[in-house]
Amino acid sequence: HYIVHAVCMEMSTFxxxxxxxxxxxxxxQTRFCxxxxxxxxxxxxxxxxxxxVIVNDLQDDEVEIAMMVAPVNPADINQVQGTYPLKxxxxxxxxxxxxxxxxxRGNNVTMFQEGDWVIPCNAGIGTWRTxxxxxxxxxISVTQDISVHFAATLQVNPSTAYRMLKDFIHLQPGxxxxxxxxxxxVGQCVIQxxxxxxxxxxxxxxxxxxxxLDELIMYLKGLGATEVITDEYLASHEMKELIKRYxxxxxxxxxxxxxxxxxxxxxxxxxxILVTYGxxxxxxxxxxxxxxxxKDIRCVGYWNSAWLEKSIDNRKVIQxxxxxxxxxxxxxxxxxxxxxxxxxxxxxxxxxxxxxxFNSTKQLLNLQDVS
Numbered sequence: 001h002y003i004v005h006a007v008c009m010e011m012s013t014f015x016x017x018x019x020x021x022x023x024x025x026x027x028x029q030t031r032f033c034x035x036x037x038x039x040x041x042x043x044x045x046x047x048x049x050x051x052x053v054i055v056n057d058l059q060d061d062e063v064e065i066a067m068m069v070a071p072v073n074p075a076d077i078n079q080v081q082g083t084y085p086l087k088x089x090x091x092x093x094x095x096x097x098x099x100x101x102x103x104x105r106g107n108n109v110t111m112f113q114e115g116d117w118v119i120p121c122n123a124g125i126g127t128w129r130t131x132x133x134x135x136x137x138x139x140i141s142v143t144q145d146i147s148v149h150f151a152a153t154l155q156v157n158p159s160t161a162y163r164m165l166k167d168f169i170h171l172q173p174g175x176x177x178x179x180x181x182x183x184x185x186v187g188q189c190v191i192q193x194x195x196x197x198x199x200x201x202x203x204x205x206x207x208x209x210x211x212x213l214d215e216l217i218m219y220l221k222g223l224g225a226t227e228v229i230t231d232e233y234l235a236s237h238e239m240k241e242l243i244k245r246y247x248x249x250x251x252x253x254x255x256x257x258x259x260x261x262x263x264x265x266x267x268x269x270x271x272x273i274l275v276t277y278g279x280x281x282x283x284x285x286x287x288x289x290x291x292x293x294x295k296d297i298r299c300v301g302y303w304n305s306a307w308l309e310k311s312i313d314n315r316k317v318i319q320x321x322x323x324x325x326x327x328x329x330x331x332x333x334x335x336x337x338x339x340x341x342x343x344x345x346x347x348x349x350x351x352x353x354x355x356x357x358f359n360s361t362k363q364l365l366n367l368q369d370v371s
Contacts, residue, residue: 031055034370035093035129036347041082044094044351048080050344053093056133060106063136065118067367069152069341070098070127072354073185075305086124086305093126096305098367099142099151100132109136117142119155121318123305130344130367140318146329150336153185153362158325158334160277160304161189165199168273168300169251173198176246178267179253180204180231180260181280183216183360185337188223190253195224196333200246202227202267204234204260223335234263243267251275258283270295277302337362343369 035053038044058064076095078084102116112118118139120127125138142151165171177194181187182203194201203220207213207230217228226246233239248269254261255278265274265287274297276285291297311317328334339362342350350363 033129033131034344035126036095036344036365037091037093038080039091041080044077044080044355045348048094048347048351050347053129055131058104058106058133060108061135061137062106062133063102063109063112063118063139064104064131064133065100065139066103066131067098067100067127067129069148070095070365070367071153071156071339072350072363072365073097073156074354075156076128077351077355088124088126093129093132095126095128095365096120096123097153097155098127098365099148099154100127100367103131105136111136112139112141117144117151119151119322121155121308121312121315123308128347128365128367130370137312140315140322142322143326146326147336149339149341149364150326150329152364153337153339154322154325155308156304157185157337158189158193159308159321160186160302161193162321162325163304163307164253164275164277164302165190165193165197165251167302168275171197171199171251174200174247176200176202176226176249177251177253178202178204178249178264179255180264181255181278182220182225182228184255184278184280185360185362186255186277187253188220188337188360189334191220191223191225192334193328196328200226202229202242202246202249204229204231204264206230207232231260231263234260234267239267248272253277254285255280256283257281257285259286262286262288265291265297265299268295268297272297274299275302276300277304339364341366343371345370 032052033055036048037051038047040047075084080094099117099119102112102114102118105112118141121140122138179187179190183205191201203225220228249267250269250272252264252268252274254276257279258281341364343366350365354363
């Protein structure tokens, strides 16, 4: 009798404890958001799909972010295809750039407040999702008096242009630079930043039907381009007369490769620097031996993701750059790129449009529109 009574008493206290345990943790519901995921490399149209993505529990040094807008960049496409140097772990969420709003912060996070706008300062975050939780150190704040589209496209192209103009040659007002791929997203940022700083630009573009060529030249000059020429003009005798109007460029920016780059570096002054940040032609950079020996030309590469990763411990430098770019945006000296916004459900259209040749319109995903 006493044994039965003791067991009953023990069970009467054990069962409520067990119930509290289950209600507190064991039956804790997993939270999900929506995101664009892929489980293998391949054609984005075949391997990317809209799925539910687990939202991790918030840790003390983390923030939860409601993503607002994220672009589809060429590097994002390459990453899905498996041709980009940064390889994600599967299953992976696409996207490396975008802007979101802090909605929760961990106990140890002091650099952000709830409601702050933030952008990634690391690649590989996976921004094509409605919510994400990650270390606060992987983000940097941006002011809210710029447009959402400007903020969403701030981390990659404007910062690439900014660093290339700042880090290789000490440019002064009146100096001249030369670049190919001038109508690319980075090229357009180079034009605007150089114009804001009083630096002349010689901008090389691919030839096209006259009507479209005239329209593009007018557009780039409207951004602040000093000269806009074709690859054919660059290789002609007329180029010698044009270059006489300016100090010979000390800095050349290359995102094309092949003959375009060889002809570009011939215009550099002695001791000039050729910075390569892309290879759209898929042709190697060919440098005449004489350029090294007699002109002391230096050829270097630039990768913005590597610069951001290297600088992550010096947040002040990163913050100053984004503050400078935001200020130029507020003053109208750096424009938001021409863009089309798609609701998340129309991601296939955004991906296919981003992959079309000669398409310089930025494709943006509205991550708040999941209807």
